[in-house]
Amino acid sequence: MSTILVVEDEQRIASFVAKGLQAEGYTVTVVADGVTGLDYALTGEFDLVVLDLGLPGLDGMTVLARVTADRPELPVLVLTARDSVDDTVAVLEGGAADYMSKPFTFAELLARVRVRLKATTESAGDDDLVVGDVRLDLRRRRAYVADREVELSARELTLAEVLMRHRGQALSRTQLLSRVWGYDFDPGSNVVDVYVGYLRKKLGPDLVSTVRGVGYRVD
Numbered sequence: 778m779s780t781i782l783v784v785e786d787e788q789r790i791a792s793f794v795a796k797g798l799q800a801e802g803y804t805v806t807v808v809a810d811g812v813t814g815l816d817y818a819l820t821g822e823f824d825l826v827v828l829d830l831g832l833p834g835l836d837g838m839t840v841l842a843r844v845t846a847d848r849p850e851l852p853v854l855v856l857t858a859r860d861s862v863d864d865t866v867a868v869l870e871g872g873a874a875d876y877m878s879k880p881f882t883f884a885e886l887l888a889r890v891r892v893r894l895k896a897t898t899e900s901a902g903d904d905d906l907v908v909g910d911v912r913l914d915l916r917r918r919r920a921y922v923a924d925r926e927v928e929l930s931a932r933e934l935t936l937a938e939v940l941m942r943h944r945g946q947a948l949s950r951t952q953l954l955s956r957v958w959g960y961d962f963d964p965g966s967n968v969v970d971v972y973v974g975y976l977r978k979k980l981g982p983d984l985v986s987t988v989r990g991v992g993y994r995v996d
Contacts, residue, residue, distance in 0.1 A: 779824040779894050780804040784814030784840065785856065786832055790879075794827060797883045798890070811835025818844050818851065825894055826853045827886075830868075838871060845872030849931035850918045852893040856881070866966065869958045872931050906941045908995055911980050913938055920980065927979050932957065936972050940985060940995040949992040969993075 781798055785791040786809045795805045806823070808814045811832035818826050818840070826844065830837030837855065844853055852874035857864065859878075868876045874893050877886060906913040910923045913934065920929045920937065929937065936957045940948065948956075950969045958968065973985050973993055986994050 780806070780822060781825050781827060781890070782814070782817050782823040783807045783827045784809075784811070784818075784832065784837070785827070785829040786810060787829070790829075790856070793883065794886065797887065801887060803890075809833075811837065811840050815840045815843055818853075819847055821848070823851065825890060826851060827890075828853050828855050828873075830855060830857045830859070838867075841868070841871050841873060845931050849934065852896070854886075854889055854893060866968075870932065870968070906938060908941050908944060908984065909981075911937075911941070911984055913941060922980055929979060930975075933972060933975050933979070936969075937976055937980065940976075940993060944995050947988040947991045947994040953992065 781803050783791055783794050783798075783805060785794065785807065788809075791807050791809065795807050798805045806817065808817055812834040814826075814828065814832065815835060817823070828837050828840060832840070837857075841853055841855065844851060849872070853872065855868050855873045855876040857868065857876060857878060865876060875889050877889065904914065904916045906915065912921045913919075914921070915938065918931075918934060920927045920934060936953065939953065939956050953969050969992075976985055984995060986996055988994050
């Protein structure tokens with residue numbers, strides 16, 4: 778069963794989350810500050826992190842940035858009392874796999890945990906995705922063009938992975954927002970177009986095609 782790190786300084790919430798996840802069979806470790814949370818997250822012993830933003834020692838956004846940079850394959854589910862669209866966008870673009878606004882129900886938390894762990898497991902099932910000269914090493918989370926390594930951010934790599942897994946299929950901006958950024962709504966942002974531009978610049982201008990009136994496709 779998967780191992781989950783809960784980084785939460787409110788004891789009541791931490792206990793609520795930990796007990797519920799343990800009852801579902803998960804192995805759970807709880808820490809109450811950002812410094813310890815970051816140290817634990819970078820050990821490689823956990824399959825998912827549940828991260829509060831308002832932490833002592835080191836704030837949650839700093840922890841998220843470090844985890845995203847050093848372990849981009851590790852999904853982070855953020856818990857936050859902030860619920861504005863701007864805050865949501867900042868969290869997801871900061872590398873979080875998902876977010877939940879407080880207060881929340883355990884049923885919703887459990888559903889999101891299962892979805893993120895399932896997505897990680899499915900990604901690990903195939904080590905490489907190849908389209909033309911572009912290869913994604915999904916196990917190591919690396920990208921290559923004609924065997925030359927290209928540096929991609931965690932979000933860029935995830936977008937490339939989603940498009941390449943659906944080779945030949947046009948995906949709408951709404952579908953990409955949902956699968957890559959976790960939005961279940963359109964925030965009125967051009968973030969998808971911006972990131973497609975990044976991929977074209979780094980992986981080649983012909984990798985991603987624009988499907989007029991629909992979205993984007995890898996052929």
